[in-house]
Amino acid sequence: MTLDWGVVWQHRDALVRATGTTILLTIATMVIALPCGIIVAMLRLYAWKPIRALATAYVELFRNLPLILVVFWAFYVLPILTGLGLSPLATGLTALALNVTAYNAETFRAGINSIRRGQLDAAMALGMSRAQALRRIILPQASRRILPVLASTWVSLFKDTSLVSVMAVTELAYVAMQIRAQTFRVLEMLTAMAAIYWLLGYPQAKLVDWIQRRFAVTE
Amino acid sequence: MDFDFTVITSHARFLGSGIVVTLLLSILSGLSSLAVGFVVALARLYGPRGLKPLVVLYIDSMRAIPVLVVLVWTFFALPIVTGITMPPFWAALIGLTVHLAAYVAEIVRSGVESVRPGQTRAAMALGMSRAQAVRRIVMPQALVRMLPAFGSLLSITIKDTAIASVIAVGELMRQSETLAGQSFQPIEVFSFAMLVYFLMLFPVTRGVDALYRRVAHLGRS
Numbered sequence: 001m002t003l004d005w006g007v008v009w010q011h012r013d014a015l016v017r018a019t020g021t022t023i024l025l026t027i028a029t030m031v032i033a034l035p036c037g038i039i040v041a042m043l044r045l046y047a048w049k050p051i052r053a054l055a056t057a058y059v060e061l062f063r064n065l066p067l068i069l070v071v072f073w074a075f076y077v078l079p080i081l082t083g084l085g086l087s088p089l090a091t092g093l094t095a096l097a098l099n100v101t102a103y104n105a106e107t108f109r110a111g112i113n114s115i116r117r118g119q120l121d122a123a124m125a126l127g128m129s130r131a132q133a134l135r136r137i138i139l140p141q142a143s144r145r146i147l148p149v150l151a152s153t154w155v156s157l158f159k160d161t162s163l164v165s166v167m168a169v170t171e172l173a174y175v176a177m178q179i180r181a182q183t184f185r186v187l188e189m190l191t192a193m194a195a196i197y198w199l200l201g202y203p204q205a206k207l208v209d210w211i212q213r214r215f216a217v218t219e
Numbered sequence: 220m221d222f223d224f225t226v227i228t229s230h231a232r233f234l235g236s237g238i239v240v241t242l243l244l245s246i247l248s249g250l251s252s253l254a255v256g257f258v259v260a261l262a263r264l265y266g267p268r269g270l271k272p273l274v275v276l277y278i279d280s281m282r283a284i285p286v287l288v289v290l291v292w293t294f295f296a297l298p299i300v301t302g303i304t305m306p307p308f309w310a311a312l313i314g315l316t317v318h319l320a321a322y323v324a325e326i327v328r329s330g331v332e333s334v335r336p337g338q339t340r341a342a343m344a345l346g347m348s349r350a351q352a353v354r355r356i357v358m359p360q361a362l363v364r365m366l367p368a369f370g371s372l373l374s375i376t377i378k379d380t381a382i383a384s385v386i387a388v389g390e391l392m393r394q395s396e397t398l399a400g401q402s403f404q405p406i407e408v409f410s411f412a413m414l415v416y417f418l419m420l421f422p423v424t425r426g427v428d429a430l431y432r433r434v435a436h437l438g439r440s
Binding site for chain 2: 067069186202
């Protein structure tokens with residue numbers, strides 16, 4: 001077995017660009033999925049009943065589907081349903097956002113529900129409106145409990161971006177496997193790919209642990 | 220837009236074999252990761268001091284690397300290192316086990332640590348050995364508390380088997396992909412796959428919740 005690690009260095013530009021795409025995809029998905037998650041959670045908690053059922057159905061559906069299937073579905077079915085010709089990157093972003101929004105919505109709902117009902121009653125008894133009570137009393141307390149969950153969703157999302165490689169989005173996994181196919185340096189490229197994910201993901205996992213210790217709720 | 224779902228019924232066997240492989244891979248990798256994860260967690264909690272940093276490194280690395288990368292590496296790169304070529308199913312089983320065992324180990328550790336140390340001390344004051352205290356006092360309470368986390372891990376396992384399609388394991392995702400490509404009817408095929416996955420996963424998550432509500436009182440202390 002002769003190994004040639006030079007191949008990794010030769011393709012450094014492509015790998016760095018692909019890593020950038022992976023990071024960008026993670027950030028863009030979260031930027032979309034945070035507000036959308038709040039909206040869906042609010043719809044689930046406070047909206048008119050049929051809307052509430054619809055929001056629940058959305059969350060349950062996407063939490064119970066493998067993401068890779070959602071990616072394929074978005075790639076093949078979205079263009080037919082909507083008539084739009086989205087780029088692979090936009091399609092991948094859509095699939096990831098649909099998935100993460102469902103998880104975030106569940107996180108926000110659980111966080112808000114974890115605040116005892118008496119607090120809302122007390123706030124309203126003091127003359128606050130429902131919206132005021134939510135904004136000033138419930139959300140500040142709920143956010144402390146939500147943050148650690150969001151942090152671990154972030155790390156999962158960072159890893160899950162690798163799944164959009166199945167439809168040729170030029171992120172890290174796809175690019176590394178392309179180079180592998182062109183150069184036949186299988187072991188070197190796949191190990192380099194794993195190492196780059198590890199270098200980026202390890203500190204994030206440690207940060208999540210820290211956030212979880214820092215914001216642990218003791219009752 | 221016309222839909223023709225006969226593509227599903229006329230390829231029922233093909234898709235059915237995919238469902239069987241998905242279930243088989245889920246069950247086997249669930250069981251093996253449970254076994255490996257328990258051993259890893261016990262090594263971390265009670266093992267020799269030198270072993271602990273290695274175990275922590277393994278667990279945190281698996282939390283940092285995507286499953287897709289683990290599977291692809293196991294299938295394509297591992298044979299180069301070991302010289303043994305594996306069929307895709309076995310590579311998927313090994314890759315999923317290595318990945319999921321880290322999560323099992325974390326669940327076991329936090330379950331065990333949730334039982335107050337005073338209980339172990341009390342058991343040892345009553346003359347039990349450490350092993351006896353773990354087996355009779357700590358584990359029975361910890362296991363009940365681990366149940367909900369194991370439930371969500373089971374649904375994660377089923378979802379992760381779909382990623383094995385990338386290394387050509389003929390499970391439901393792979394078969395759907397193949398059929399969608401051959402029949403030019405992706406909407407029908409992928410919608411069917413969605414339905415099947417949902418029907419597999421929804422009862423798992425709900426069933427575990429219901430089971431936990433029935434046994435939760437056993438874990439109180």
